[in-house]
Amino acid sequence: MIFEDVDGATREFGDGRPLPLSACEWHQGTLLTNTSTGPVESIEDCRFVVRDPEFLDILGSSPKLVELVKTDAHEGGAWYPDKDEFYFSSNKLTSSTGQIKTDLKKVNLRTRNVTNLSAPENNTPNGMVLDNDGNLVVCQQGSLNQGGFIQRINLKTMKNTVVADNWFGVPFNSPNDAVVKRDGSIWFTDPSYGSVQGFRSTPKVNNQVYRISNIGVVDAVADGFTQPNGLAFSHDEKHLYVTDTGFAVGWVSDQSAPVCLRWGL
Structure with missing residues (x-):
């Protein structure tokens, strides 16, 4: 045809x-x-x-x-098939106390109703992904008073837990995006966008990519970035692709620097 x-x-x-x-x-x-x-x-x-x-x-x-719905969607993008819901983070907002924040939201794809799920434990959410058990893994970027962390939300009970919030005692910068490997480990990027945008303190560690094992151990698996951002595994999970949006916005003077890097695993 x-x-x-x-x-x-x-x-x-x-x-x-x-x-x-x-x-x-x-x-x-x-x-x-x-x-x-x-x-x-x-x-x-x-x-x-x-x-x-x-x-x-x-x-x-x-x-x-x-077009499903008009809303202030920014990032995230995780579909929960059990309830046909789509979870995402909002654009940058200002709270009643003048602090920068973002909201965690969901849209029901059947009714197209948008619900705000923000709560005290939601601290500037950004990227998110479903884990192998259907839980929502959220990159919480932190604030001036609290460091960033990786959060897991049981979408059936809405109970949430902190999976990790530091690397060898050093707080994360502002976790940005995450993927879950088939073995259950969580891999995420940690740029310093929170500090750049004024809602996080000065970074205490390099902008890196981390892995959280099934028993909760945090390891840095890649560094040398300007601002690591989106990431994805190849289908066979032998390679991890990571975008460096620091280059994309012109923070790198070396024009030959890669915008996307690949690691063999």
């Missing part, structure tokens, strides 16, 4: 596979030839940019981008 644009022209991906009308193919340009990098076509209703043909298997023949 070949899809057609409104003018009747057929559209195919670079390898000859049909390209949905709402998708655009990515072109990797070069500086030497002064060719641009980005979507091949400037289609007004382009909602999906295809960089790899395997993405077409996920999109299907007629993908749609649907």
Whole structure:
């Protein structure tokens, strides 16, 4: 099946596979030839940019981008299938006492109702992920009065526990994002964005990536970052990919520095 644009022209991906009308193919340009990098076509209703043909298997023949709800979503993004709920953190807010904070929220994907789950133990939540038992693991960035920590919330009872809040007695900077390996260990990034934005004290440790074992032992597994941020395992979990958004915002003068790093495990 070949899809057609409104003018009747057929559209195919670079390898000859049909390209949905709402998708655009990515072109990797070069500086030497002064060719641009980005979507091949400037289609007004382009909602999906295809960089790899395997993405077409996920999109299907007629993908749609649907707005679920208008809210102040910032980061997180964890789907809880048991109740069809989506958990996320809010944009940066100011509390009644003038302190910077963020809220932990959820949206019911059936009713599209948004609920604020913020409580005293929620201390500037940011990234989050479900663990292998369906609990919500939240990166709490901390405040001027309290260090950052990794929190686990049982979504059935809403009971929460602190998984870890220090490395050899030194408080974390401001935990940002986390992933859970199939063996149950929690891996997370710890940049100094809290201090940069004025709601955390001066860092006492380098910006690093940590692993929390199943018995709660915290190990630093990678350093040398400007600001480690998002992270993800390869499908076989033999490699860990970590983005360094310190480079992306121009805090690194070396323009050859990588934006995303990969470690063999």
